[in-house]
Amino acid sequence: MRLMDLxxxxxxxxxxxxxxxxxxxxxxxxxxxxxxxxxxxxxxxxSALYGVSANRVSVIPYPTALxxxxxxxxxxxxxxxxxxxxxxxxxxxxxxxxxx
Amino acid sequence: xxxxxxxxARFQASAxxxxxxxxxxxxxxxxxxxxxxxxxxxxxxxxxxxxxxxTDIGPTFLGSGAMATSPEQTRxxxxxxxxxxxxxxxxxxVGSAGSAxxxxxxxxxxxxxxxxxxxEGLSFRLTVIRSDIPAATAAEAVRDGRVRSMGxxxxxxxxxxxxxxxxxxxxxxxxxxxxxxxxxxxxxxGRACDTGIYAAIPEWLGFEPAAATHMAKIVECASLCCxxxxxxxxxxxxxxxxxxxxxxxxxxAATPMSVAAHSLYEQGxxxxxxxxxxxxxxxxxxxxxxxxxxxxxxxxxxVPAERPTIKLEGxxxxxxxxxxxxxxxxxxxIDRIKANLEEVADVVRGLVCEPGVAPDYELxxxxxxxxxxxxxxxxxxxxxxxxxxxxxxxxxSQERALAVVKSTKQYLLHHGFPGRLSTSGNIAFxxxxxxLSAGPAYRFNVYHLMTxxxxxxxxxxxxxxxxx
Numbered sequence: 001m002r003l004m005d006l007x008x009x010x011x012x013x014x015x016x017x018x019x020x021x022x023x024x025x026x027x028x029x030x031x032x033x034x035x036x037x038x039x040x041x042x043x044x045x046x047s048a049l050y051g052v053s054a055n056r057v058s059v060i061p062y063p064t065a066l067x068x069x070x071x072x073x074x075x076x077x078x079x080x081x082x083x084x085x086x087x088x089x090x091x092x093x094x095x096x097x098x099x100x
Numbered sequence: 101x102x103x104x105x106x107x108x109a110r111f112q113a114s115a116x117x118x119x120x121x122x123x124x125x126x127x128x129x130x131x132x133x134x135x136x137x138x139x140x141x142x143x144x145x146x147x148x149x150x151x152x153x154x155t156d157i158g159p160t161f162l163g164s165g166a167m168a169t170s171p172e173q174t175r176x177x178x179x180x181x182x183x184x185x186x187x188x189x190x191x192x193x194v195g196s197a198g199s200a201x202x203x204x205x206x207x208x209x210x211x212x213x214x215x216x217x218x219x220e221g222l223s224f225r226l227t228v229i230r231s232d233i234p235a236a237t238a239a240e241a242v243r244d245g246r247v248r249s250m251g252x253x254x255x256x257x258x259x260x261x262x263x264x265x266x267x268x269x270x271x272x273x274x275x276x277x278x279x280x281x282x283x284x285x286x287x288x289x290g291r292a293c294d295t296g297i298y299a300a301i302p303e304w305l306g307f308e309p310a311a312a313t314h315m316a317k318i319v320e321c322a323s324l325c326c327x328x329x330x331x332x333x334x335x336x337x338x339x340x341x342x343x344x345x346x347x348x349x350x351x352x353a354a355t356p357m358s359v360a361a362h363s364l365y366e367q368g369x370x371x372x373x374x375x376x377x378x379x380x381x382x383x384x385x386x387x388x389x390x391x392x393x394x395x396x397x398x399x400x401x402x403v404p405a406e407r408p409t410i411k412l413e414g415x416x417x418x419x420x421x422x423x424x425x426x427x428x429x430x431x432x433x434i435d436r437i438k439a440n441l442e443e444v445a446d447v448v449r450g451l452v453c454e455p456g457v458a459p460d461y462e463l464x465x466x467x468x469x470x471x472x473x474x475x476x477x478x479x480x481x482x483x484x485x486x487x488x489x490x491x492x493x494x495x496x497s498q499e500r501a502l503a504v505v506k507s508t509k510q511y512l513l514h515h516g517f518p519g520r521l522s523t524s525g526n527i528a529f530x531x532x533x534x535x536l537s538a539g540p541a542y543r544f545n546v547y548h549l550m551t552x553x554x555x556x557x558x559x560x561x562x563x564x565x566x567x568x
Contacts, residue, residue, distance in 0.1 A: 013365075013366050014155075014156060014366065015366055015367055015368040016155060016250070016251075016368070016547065017155045017158075017159070017544045017547055018250055018251025018252050018253060018544075018547055019251055019368050021364075021366065021367065021368050023361075023364040023365075025361060025364075051475075058368070058369070060369060060370065060371070062363070062364060062370045062371070064360040064363075064385075064387070065357060065360045065361035065363070065364065065370070066357075067361060067364055067370070069364055069367075069368075069369070069370050071368040071369070073251050073252050074251070074252055075252070076252060077159070077251075077252060077253060077543060077544040077545075077547065078155070078156075078158060078159075078544065079158030079159045079160065079542075079543065079544065080159075080543040080544070081418060081462060081464075081492075081494055081541065081543060082464060084466065084472060084473055084474065084475070085473060085474075086156075086157075086158045087156055090473050090474065091474065093473075093474055094474065
């Protein structure tokens with residue numbers, strides 16, 4: 001099963017101009033547990049997917065909202081000359097196809 | 101007595117010791133939904149707040165001094181809030197004036213406020229908080245080792261401070277509390293923490309920072325914490341133990357799940373809200389439904405900072421930007437698009453630069469359909485049927501930037517590449533001219549944290565009595 005078939009929300013946005021943050025939210029406790037166990041959502045896998053070092057990836061479980069929060073540094077500050085996504089709202093896409 | 105001191109007297113005389121706060125807009129200048137705002141006024145709130153700015157919009161507005169929102173809509177929104185707040189004699193607090201909160205943004209907002217007051221016959225005391233940080237102040241902090249980086253930007257230097265076209269600090273709750281001591285009807289702040297707008301009155305009246313800050317972080321986005329999320333006014337009712345949330349649009353519900361989930365929004369860590377004077381820990385917060393549209397929140401904790409910090413923001417001028425808009429559907433052209441673009445860039449360099457002279461501009465392309473939005477490591481299995489090419493040039497002058505993209509357009513149209521069939525043109529223009537000036541270009545060169553002994557000297561306040 002892919003993450004896009006399981007999660008209720010998969011989104012990305014700037015958290016300040018220097019960081020990108022991803023929110024993955026689930027409908028049920030069981031789905032959330034699947035998400036938490038998924039190797040593709042661990043720091044090492046996210047690091048490979050986004051080309052940032054694993055020690056700069058933070059993965060924070062947020063059980064209150066059945067959500068996983070992932071934050072990584074941006075390659076460059078938002079809105080710089082070669083930026084592709086000033087708000088960072090479309091950087092979640094590689095996560096959608098993750099096999100769980 | 102003006103609105104602030106009247107509120108304090110009323111609060112001190114009351115037995116209930118609750119405060120009703122309205123978040124009217126998370127981004128003033130894009131329109132304030134009227135029905136929800138009227139419903140909020142009918143609740144007779146103790147204050148009305150609105151946030152006006154963000155770094156989301158990118159560095160150009162901070163750099164140039166321009167507002168991101170249209171002047172007409174911004175004026176209309178400000179007029180609605182001023183009229184509403186004055187009608188019920190409640191303090192109105194607006195933060196991050198004019199999109200980025202530097203001097204020019206604040207002054208343009210104040211000019212609008214004075215103009216509205218004259219046109220609408222409104223009299224009030226206006227207290228202003230300025231957020232510009234002198235480059236020398238930041239440079240001194242660098243010398244003392246009091247500035248640290250928060251990510252990809254290099255370590256802060258005095259040179260970076262001087263290069264910033266505008267340098268601002270985020271004013272916190274402290275500055276708004278100081279402004280309240282001047283008995284204002286209206287507070288307009290330059291760049292500010294969005295929480296300060298809503299946490300200031302509670303803290304001024306003796307509430308603990310924990311619940312006040314948690315409440316503030318939610319209502320500053322108006323009804324975004326609801327299902328469905330939206331931009332309608334929201335009402336928070338704060339007491340000593342916690343707060344209750346209710347959207348002023350009956351179609352939106354603040355549920356325990358939707359409110360808890362809001363802690364994720366645009367935050368690197370959902371468990372903490374970092375403020376100049378400390379950290380609000382919300383990992384211990386509890387969310388309980390009062391009914392199907394209202395939620396009660398309790399349990400946040402406040403950890404004071406050892407020394408206060410100010411978040412600095414600065415934007416550096418890079419040059420003038422011009423763009424080229426073109427599409428293609430030709431499979432042969434699309435197949436070797438990267439090589440085509442590189443070859444054309446080389447040809448253009450030879451045409452617009454003297455031999456042996458390095459280019460004074462940067463030219464680059466985003467190829468939509470391939471990898472413009474995300475830097476995919478591999479090419480797609482099937483080539484796209486169409487692509488869109490956005491050429492961008494940043495050069496020392498508008499004329500120079502336009503000259504580069506104009507030559508680029510012509511040579512891209514007629515670029516002869518191996519296997520070419522469409523010898524009358526490689527690209528389609530949606531309209532002419534397909535080359536457009538896009539104004540000055542900036543980049544964030546400062547987004548750093550400065551430790552200070554005292555926040556107050558960095559955010560001076562001014563008081564102005566406006567008489568219609």
